[in-house]
C-alpha cells in the first residue's frame with residue numbers, strides 16, 4: 348500500500364475529491380496546513396539573501412491506496428489540482444506497511 | 460521504529476490516550492482532520508454514480524514507537540477506539556528511519 | 572528523498588524557518604498539533620500510576636529534502652529549536668518514495 352499526500356490550493360479540494368471518488372477511490376483525510384515552496388514573487392532580502400516570507404494556507408489531502416491504484420490516484424490529483432500558476436502544490440508518496448479498519452479489524456488492502 | 464497513525468472519533472481520544480499511557484506509551488501527537496472512508500449512509504447520486512458527500516471531522520493520533528511496542532499500540536487503539544458502528548476509523552502503519560529528542564540530541568529508540 | 576517531521580515549540584517556528592531558508596532549503600509545510608512526550612512536571616496519579624495529563628500545543632514542521640540535505644536539515648532544526656528545557660520536541664525521519672511538482676509534473680529531486 349502507498350500513502351499519497353497532496354498539498355493543494357483550497358479551492359481545488361472539491362474538484363480533487365470529486366475526481367477521486369469518480370475513480371472509485373473511497374477514502375481520504377484532509378487537514379489545514381500552511382507552507383511555502385520556491386515562493387517566487389513573495390520574497391524579501393534579509394542579510395543579502397532572498398527569502399520566502401509568507402506561509403500560504405493550503406490543504407493537505409492524504410489518500411491511502413493499493414499499489415495498483417497509485418498511478419490513478421496521482422494522475423487524478425495532477426489533472427484536477429493543476430492551474431499552471433506558481434504554487435499549485437506538491438505530491439509526496441510514501442510506502443505504507445499496514446492499514447487496519449478499526450470497526451472490523453480487517454488489515455491490508457481489505458481495510459481500504 | 461514505527462509510526463502508527465490512527466484516525467478516530469473525537470469522543471474516543473481521551474480513552475485512547477489513557478489506555479496508551481496506562482500501557483507505558485509516553486508520547487503522541489494529535490491533530491484535527493476531516494475525511495471519509497466508505498461513507499455508507501451519507502451518499503448522493505451525481506452523474507449516475509453514488510458519492511460520499513460529507514467530510515466528517517475526526518482526530519488523528521500519531522504514536523511513534525519501537526517495533527517491540529507496535530502490536531501493543533495497535534491492539535490498545537483497536538480495543539479503545541472501536542464502537543462497532545460505521546466510521547470508527549483507520550490505523551495506518553509506516554516505517555520510521557530515525558527519531559531525535561531535540562533537547563538532548565538522543566537518537567533512535569532512546570529518543571522515544 | 573526523506574521527509575523530516577519536527578514537532579517544536581510555537582515560538583521557535585520563525586527561527587527554524589529562517590535558518591532553513593538561509594541554508595537553501597526552499598520548502599516546508601506547517602500544521603498545528605498538540606501532544607505530549609514524557610511530560611515530566613505535568614503528571615497526575617490515576618489508579619496508582621502517574622499520568623501525563625495535558626496535551627500541549629506544538630507546531631509540526633514537515634520538510635521534504637534530498638538524502639544529501641538530510642543532515643543539514645536535521646542539524647539546522649536541532650540548533651534552532653533547542654532551548655534545553657523539557658518539551659523542546661522531536662524530529663522524525665521517514666523515507667519518501669517520490670515527490671511531484673503539480674504545476675510542472677516534475678518528479679523526484681527535481682520537484683524539490
Ligand SMILES: Nc1ncnc2c1ncn2[C@@H]1O[C@H](COP(=O)(O)OP(=O)(O)OP(=O)(O)O)[C@@H](O)[C@H]1O
Pocket residue numbers: 354380381382383384385386387403405432433434435436437597598599600601633634635636672674675682683
Ligand atoms: N520541500 C518541501 N517540503 C515540504 N513541503 C513542501 C515542500 N515544497 C513545497 N511544500 C508544500 O507544498 C506547498 C506548495 O508548494 P509550491 O507549489 O509552491 O511548490 P514549488 O516547488 O514552489 O512549485 P511552484 O514553482 O509551482 O510554486 C507549500 O505551501 C508547502 O506546503
Ligand SMILES: Nc1ncnc2c1ncn2[C@@H]1O[C@H](COP(=O)(O)OP(=O)(O)OP(=O)(O)O)[C@@H](O)[C@H]1O
Pocket residue numbers: 373374375376377409410411412448450451458459466492493494495496497498499515517544545546547548549
Ligand atoms: N483510504 C483512505 N485514505 C486516507 N484516509 C482514510 C482512508 N479511508 C479512511 N480514511 C480516514 O479514516 C476516517 C474514518 O474512516 P472510516 O472509519 O469511515 O473507514 P471505512 O473504511 O469507511 O470503514 P467503515 O466501513 O467502518 O466506515 C475517514 O474520515 C478518513 O479520515
Ligand SMILES: Nc1ncnc2c1ncn2[C@@H]1O[C@H](COP(=O)(O)OP(=O)(O)OP(=O)(O)O)[C@@H](O)[C@H]1O
Pocket residue numbers: 485486487488489521522523524560562563570571578604605606607608609610611627629656657658659660661
Ligand atoms: N512517541 C511519540 N510519538 C508521537 N509524537 C511524539 C512522541 N513523543 C513526543 N511526541 C511529540 O513531540 C512533542 C514534544 O515532545 P517532548 O519534547 O516533550 O518529548 P520528550 O521525549 O518528552 O522530551 P523531553 O524530555 O525533552 O520533554 C509532543 O508534544 C508530541 O507532540
Ligand SMILES: [Mg+2]
Pocket residue numbers: 383384385386387433434
Ligand atoms: Mg512555489
Ligand SMILES: [Mg+2]
Pocket residue numbers: 495496497498499545546547
Ligand atoms: Mg466509513
Ligand SMILES: [Mg+2]
Pocket residue numbers: 607608609610611657658
Ligand atoms: Mg516531554
